[in-house]
Amino acid sequence: MSGTGGDRLAKDVPPRARDLADPDRSRDTPVLRLESVRKTYGSSVVLRDIALDVPAHTVTALIGASGSGKSTLLRCANLLEEIDDGAIFLDGEDITDPRADQDAVRRRIGVVFQAYNLFPHMTVLDNITLAPRRVHGVPRGEAEERARELLARLGLADRAAEYPDRLSGGQQQRVAILRAVATRPRLLLLDEVTAALDPELVGEVLSVVRDLKEQGMTMVIATHEMAFARDVADQVCFLDAGVILERGTPAEVFGAPAEQRTRDFLRRITEAGRL
Template sequence: MSVLDVRGVRKQFDDHEVLRGVDLSVNQHEVVVLIGASGSGKSTLLRTINLIERVDDGQILLNGDDITDPGMNADSARSRIGVVFQHFNLFPHLRVIDNITLAAREVHGMSKADATERAMKLLVSLGLGDKARDYPDRLSGGQQQRVAIIRAVLTDPELLLLDEITSALDPQLVGEVLDLVRRLKTDGSTILMATHEMSFAREVADRIVFMQGGRIVEQGTPAQIFDSPQEPETVQFLSRVRH
């Protein structure tokens, strides 16, 4: 069974149809990377999967549960998904360790001791152990984004959504965040991510999905998409970006 099944999802804002019947599945331990120009629907798709935006039509299933069913508790569904956005969204008034453990304690019922122990192991393993008691404004952008990712994976979510997580970073900080995603892939996380980092997408993805105009135009392995794209729209897009 797929971890995620998106079936015929449509989303419209005023007169603009942003998602036009999207069908997509993500299997367990698979890394699927969404590519496409800004405005192609990548971020909106991720926001509908996390129920930040409600779909106008279609279904989204998480391990077989229809999370778009009106009877589904949205907060319960969201608690099964880890999300990291391009802006770190850390609480400025909380120390790093409290930012990481807050949801684990308040939403998932993890004890403070267990949450802190797990968080510290992750921080230490990523060279951030000495930052646990710092406030976010004492960290670089790359460090803040890694903290946001640690927060998202602390409770072993069924699915991890990453939305342009390097786009707000200075170029020299991008590598350290992408290294963490490589590690998550090695550890077997199930990931759906949108990125403009084409070389990274080629390296880390099991499958590339090219979106344009709110629909999926083409998908396949990195070699298929980057080396032998079949659709004219894909060829045109890739001709404009470095990959």
């Protein structure tokens, strides 16, 4: 993917991401807040008393070994998993309250998984426009116009009529991200979006994420790409055995980690040539 991705996306930033002085929301209220969140599967505790604030227009990177709870945290934040204790707030609203409209909540949160999850029987254009049309009530013509603009800015205009199995892995993941962005989400959750890609395709997907960061999209990213997390994140959380063991700026966590478990993890990553 060329380095002009930022220019391509700059004219199509979701209004909520662009509007830094949103009169309907306090600047002091984080977009996402987790308070004492606990999640178990049977006797196994997957998340332990998780507390996390994600301010507007920032990127939070979740790092840690496989099985540390990163993906589960994202699934709980999007209400795909029911928490056992604690509370989760979206723009100050307790979305884990049983009275909360979960469908309405999910309409405000975009999610991209590592397995793309594109509908194989639908074209690229139909994949991107499905949620805006069916969930958000956007007229077909308007939804398709926006989708074509997004595709054009990422060099995928000629792929609109293709089916997912005709695309490379990197192209499929870029379409998956565009599908999430097309709904103009308040919050974007990315779960290991490069894990299923060949190494040469990772860069083009990370470039899209970097563009969204530059345009002010609020994101929480679970990733094994340590160099990317160091470069793009505003805060980094190291998860270990379901606990946020350490958090701070990239300089703090990667440059001077306070916890021995963090140091051990980063040492292994560095020895493997991934940082």
